[in-house]
Amino acid sequence: MDLFDKDVVSIRDLTKAQIEGILDLSQEMVPYALGEKTKRILDGKILGNLFFEPSTRTKLSFESAALRLGCDVIDVSEMSMTSISKGETLADTIKMVDAYCDLIVLRHPYEGAARLAAKFSVNPVINAGDGAGSHPTQTLLDLFTMREAKGSLDGLNIVLVGDLKYGRTVHSLADALTMFGAKLTLVAPESLQMPDDTVSHLKEKGCNPVKTAHLEDAISQADVLYVTRIQRERFPDPAEYNKVAGTYRIDNAILREAKSDMIVMHPLPRVGEIAPEVDETAHARYFRQAFNGVPVRMALLCSILGGKIE
Ligand code: NCD
Numbered sequence: 001m002d003l004f005d006k007d008v009v010s011i012r013d014l015t016k017a018q019i020e021g022i023l024d025l026s027q028e029m030v031p032y033a034l035g036e037k038t039k040r041i042l043d044g045k046i047l048g049n050l051f052f053e054p055s056t057r058t059k060l061s062f063e064s065a066a067l068r069l070g071c072d073v074i075d076v077s078e079m080s081m082t083s084i085s086k087g088e089t090l091a092d093t094i095k096m097v098d099a100y101c102d103l104i105v106l107r108h109p110y111e112g113a114a115r116l117a118a119k120f121s122v123n124p125v126i127n128a129g130d131g132a133g134s135h136p137t138q139t140l141l142d143l144f145t146m147r148e149a150k151g152s153l154d155g156l157n158i159v160l161v162g163d164l165k166y167g168r169t170v171h172s173l174a175d176a177l178t179m180f181g182a183k184l185t186l187v188a189p190e191s192l193q194m195p196d197d198t199v200s201h202l203k204e205k206g207c208n209p210v211k212t213a214h215l216e217d218a219i220s221q222a223d224v225l226y227v228t229r230i231q232r233e234r235f236p237d238p239a240e241y242n243k244v245a246g247t248y249r250i251d252n253a254i255l256r257e258a259k260s261d262m263i264v265m266h267p268l269p270r271v272g273e274i275a276p277e278v279d280e281t282a283h284a285r286y287f288r289q290a291f292n293g294v295p296v297r298m299a300l301l302c303s304i305l306g307g308k309i310e
Pocket of ligand 1: 168
């Protein structure tokens with residue numbers, strides 16, 4: 001898996017072998033992510049964290065991953081604090097930040113922003129979410145969490161539920177799961193179903209997802225129930241959001257239909273899709289999933305910046 005100096009803009013930039021290599025390295029990183037072992041193998045490197053949309057987990061776990069490896073971090077969290085607010089183009093901002101660090105992590109409200117940044121940056125760029133586009137590093141930690149829970153990714157029965165139209169995590173995740181021969185069920189209201197171009201790509205790769213609006217049709221077969229938030233901020237019309245808000249809510253009653261070893265995942269933040277009572281069940285994996293962002297991003301930073309773990 002040679003990822004040295006490579007951009008990660010889309011999960012499609014990675015081969016199955018490269019993904020498996022990152023997951024294996026992520027496993028080795030767990031004791032370092034927990035602070036039980038230390039190795040400053042990226043000492044002297046600088047990560048530029050540019051977050052032009054809200055973030056808790058992604059930004060902090062990249063930061064934590066970098067610091068655990070001895071890599072320094074410079075960051076910007078608001079466009080209003082940069083010269084973009086003075087009219088500077090994203091391309092110029094990226095060229096500047098590129099000159100101040102060794103790797104750029106970018107979250108941006110516009111789909112395609114990370115691809116553009118990668119074009120203008122000499123150093124590698126990692127896409128930390130581009131509008132309703134994709135979120136490849138979330139996918140890596142999602143796969144790591146599934147593999148950790150299930151032992152293998154091959155042929156899992158995965159149900160994706162919620163906002164499959166605007167939710168970027170599920171776009172990248174569906175792509176990646178197809179590489180592992182997953183059976184996918186897409187549960188969403190008709191207006192929030194997976195975009196046609198993504199579904200066509202899945203079909204080209206040999207996955208024939210089942211679409212339904214009814215979670216009850218799918219839950220009993222699932223190995224993994226991947227729940228997403230309805231992305232209120234992406235709706236052009238708030239009335240449309242109000243029509244679909246609260247469509248799905250996972251609680252202990254609906255989980256009675258599930259296999260005993262089915263896991264519930266969510267990229268978080270949740271805003272009512274999963275009742276707090278589920279946190280206490282053996283199904284809940286979303287907090288472990290959030291922690292897994294650290295070892296997985298450590299593995300990615302090491303691979304791209306060339307840090308070797310002995
Ligand atoms: C997701 C995102 O930003 O796309 N959050 C995350 O990165 N963990 C999901 C969301 O905001 O709903």
